[in-house]
Amino acid sequence: MAVQDGLKNRGYERKDVNERFKAVEELTGERLTELTDYTFDPSIASKNIENMIGVTQIPLGFAGPVQINGDLAQGSFIIPLATTEGALVASVSRGMSVITASGGSRVRVFEDAMTRAPILRVDGIDHSVKVIEWISKHTKEIDEVVSSTTNHGQLMDIEAFPNGRNLHLRISFRTGDAMGMNMATIASEAICRLISKETGAVTVSVSGNMCTDKKPASINLIRGRGKHVIAECRVPKDIVEKKLHSTTQAIVELNTRKNLVGSAMAGSMGFNAHAANMVAALYIATGQDPAHVVEGSLCMTTCEDVDGDLYIAVRLPAVDIGTVGGGTRLPSQQAALRMIGCLGDEKARKFGEIVAVTVLAGELSTLGAQAAGQLAEAHKQLGH
Numbered sequence: 001m002a003v004q005d006g007l008k009n010r011g012y013e014r015k016d017v018n019e020r021f022k023a024v025e026e027l028t029g030e031r032l033t034e035l036t037d038y039t040f041d042p043s044i045a046s047k048n049i050e051n052m053i054g055v056t057q058i059p060l061g062f063a064g065p066v067q068i069n070g071d072l073a074q075g076s077f078i079i080p081l082a083t084t085e086g087a088l089v090a091s092v093s094r095g096m097s098v099i100t101a102s103g104g105s106r107v108r109v110f111e112d113a114m115t116r117a118p119i120l121r122v123d124g125i126d127h128s129v130k131v132i133e134w135i136s137k138h139t140k141e142i143d144e145v146v147s148s149t150t151n152h153g154q155l156m157d158i159e160a161f162p163n164g165r166n167l168h169l170r171i172s173f174r175t176g177d178a179m180g181m182n183m184a185t186i187a188s189e190a191i192c193r194l195i196s197k198e199t200g201a202v203t204v205s206v207s208g209n210m211c212t213d214k215k216p217a218s219i220n221l222i223r224g225r226g227k228h229v230i231a232e233c234r235v236p237k238d239i240v241e242k243k244l245h246s247t248t249q250a251i252v253e254l255n256t257r258k259n260l261v262g263s264a265m266a267g268s269m270g271f272n273a274h275a276a277n278m279v280a281a282l283y284i285a286t287g288q289d290p291a292h293v294v295e296g297s298l299c300m301t302t303c304e305d306v307d308g309d310l311y312i313a314v315r316l317p318a319v320d321i322g323t324v325g326g327g328t329r330l331p332s333q334q335a336a337l338r339m340i341g342c343l344g345d346e347k348a349r350k351f352g353e354i355v356a357v358t359v360l361a362g363e364l365s366t367l368g369a370q371a372a373g374q375l376a377e378a379h380k381q382l383g384h
Helices: 014-028 088-101 125-137 139-147 181-199 218-223 237-243 248-266 275-286 290-296 331-339 348-371 375-382
Strands: 060-070 074-082 105-116 119-121 154-163 166-174 202-205 226-235 300-306 309-319
Touching: 060 088, 060 331, 060 348, 074 088, 074 275, 074 331, 074 348, 088 226, 088 237, 088 275, 088 348, 105 181, 105 348, 119 181, 125 139, 125 154, 125 166, 125 181, 139 154, 139 181, 154 181, 166 181, 181 202, 218 309, 226 348, 237 248, 237 309, 248 300, 248 309, 248 348, 275 290, 275 309, 275 331, 275 348, 290 309, 300 348, 309 348
Parallel strands: 060 105
Antiparallel strands: 060 074, 105 166, 105 226, 119 166, 119 202, 154 166, 226 309, 300 309
């Protein structure tokens, strides 16, 4: 069997996977038996990967427990984290112990919309105006087209961004408990066909990069994409000193000079210590698309001195997650989602709250360690 059977013959019987594996061993001249130790039926992964030859395993640990006081995530949680970076789970666990000792974290999902942004070619300014006016006057027809493509998606908004003979449309959808990128793409293609038919605008691509998917972008930082979540905690002064071995004033100053001023000096779109660490570990554990760590890194961490206590918050404007479909079909990832009560329908917003609190815990712990001069020692002991 050819190694690159691709989509033509996906071949997810175990014998097909084994044949491809043997072919790869022959082509590379290497023994690769470490890739063949897995327990699930390969057919489960038929919608997740092509040319499957085995499994790459990543260590899974847990952080917590952590007290979460969300709208949907309420109570004490154990958080699954998959990583190869020593000290990360220990650091997040320390942050969670501080949050729990402080009464928990308040967290809320403020917005929830997946976006796709087609690019249309128009004849010029006047044509752009006509297309934009047509869209605003025919929302009912557009809604009907969207409904014909999905039982779960719902059109929320279409924003127009004209530029010369280019007309970008940033289309927002509610996508239920799926991350929703495929749903948004299919619905956007149907919208573009209708617009092209009625206005003469030519669809160049269903994605014109104003979505913006899997790339750092100011539009996601400002307007959000996926779930826009904020988590906060007020840590009493004595807990800061006892558990973080620092002071409120030192952590506030560090956050301002490092996360805010330092990030601005670097031209960064992420104003945080290491939010991507927690996002990546939780996404990999639970079957999310790891590329969406890019959007997860667009986090802003703020700290304030409130009557001597430390107020800390994280704003994550682009948390792209799902609790159905995609990688959540895989057995290990389903187990991780069950650990936090987030597998299946009506769970995605709850999961978004948990993501934000996990990031908050990691930020709190790392800022505390840096303010106390402990970061290098922790990595020397646990991660070297």
